[in-house]
Amino acid sequence: MSFIQLPGGAVHYREMGQGQTIILLHANPGDSQDFAAVIPALAQHYRVLALDWPGYGLSPAQADFCGASNAMQLLADFIQVLNCGPVILLGNSLGGNAAVQYAARYPQNVSRLILISPGGFTAHNFFTRLFCRWQASRFALPPSWFARIYLRKKTSVTKAMWQRAAGSQSTAATRILNRRIWRSFSQPASDVRALARNLRQPVLLIFGAFDPVIPAWRDGRQARACIADADLHTLPCGHAAFAEVPVLFLESVFAFLDCSADQSAEKSLQQYK
Numbered sequence: 001m002s003f004i005q006l007p008g009g010a011v012h013y014r015e016m017g018q019g020q021t022i023i024l025l026h027a028n029p030g031d032s033q034d035f036a037a038v039i040p041a042l043a044q045h046y047r048v049l050a051l052d053w054p055g056y057g058l059s060p061a062q063a064d065f066c067g068a069s070n071a072m073q074l075l076a077d078f079i080q081v082l083n084c085g086p087v088i089l090l091g092n093s094l095g096g097n098a099a100v101q102y103a104a105r106y107p108q109n110v111s112r113l114i115l116i117s118p119g120g121f122t123a124h125n126f127f128t129r130l131f132c133r134w135q136a137s138r139f140a141l142p143p144s145w146f147a148r149i150y151l152r153k154k155t156s157v158t159k160a161m162w163q164r165a166a167g168s169q170s171t172a173a174t175r176i177l178n179r180r181i182w183r184s185f186s187q188p189a190s191d192v193r194a195l196a197r198n199l200r201q202p203v204l205l206i207f208g209a210f211d212p213v214i215p216a217w218r219d220g221r222q223a224r225a226c227i228a229d230a231d232l233h234t235l236p237c238g239h240a241a242f243a244e245v246p247v248l249f250l251e252s253v254f255a256f257l258d259c260s261a262d263q264s265a266e267k268s269l270q271q272y273k
Helices: 068-082 094-105 126-135 143-150 156-166 172-184 216-226 246-257 263-268
Strands: 002-006 009-016 021-025 047-051 087-092 110-116 203-208 231-235
Touching (some): 002 068, 009 068, 068 172, 087 094, 094 110, 110 246, 126 172, 143 172, 203 216, 216 231, 231 246
Parallel strands (some): 021 047, 087 110, 203 231
Antiparallel strands (some): 009 047
16 A cells, blocks of 8 residues: 655555556545455456545545546546656546546557446436536435445445445535535536547447436446447446456456456456356
């Protein structure tokens, strides 16, 4: 575990492995531990960096961090300070949105994109805007309730995610942060559809067939329409394929990256089969 000082403040990240850098970007709420099931396998081939967005995990809160645009800028600072490009970006939800924004603006620094239920491809209507406003209000679903809705498969990792959602992610400060980020998703700056049409990197899209928040039948199709050459995989899970169905997730990812898990990584995944 490491901390890095960025212009906006200190950020915590987890590091494992060697080789080309792959950066893992979590959702809202969430933290770097959400990727616990897949980090060891990825680290057999890559230098894995899994960061905590400010206010989540071990990263201190930052007063001006309140949305996807802030996440993109923090990611830009993170890559610049570590001087680790060109990188592979793997982002879930908020993390996927930040990954698209960064890759579109700094294409020379990104070799591939893996987007898991990325935010920002929703064609907003009255009901989606109302939902974002509701989640941005004091009447929002508590993080623990929301996690139980969007995590549809039970594993040791999703159980730990539920526990963090009910604990560290349910403090007064983190719930305010959660609401601010939800509010940002109703704003034009979080819409990545136009940016995604300009992506030149190979892109893997992974959506959950049972995700009620960013559904495959709607957002998956929209993302695939925006990124003409993307590979689209729909897996039997909810919002976090890497935690819910890590074996199927890694099969898709390794096929996309043209590599495979070694025996030690396969052994660590047996508990999820």
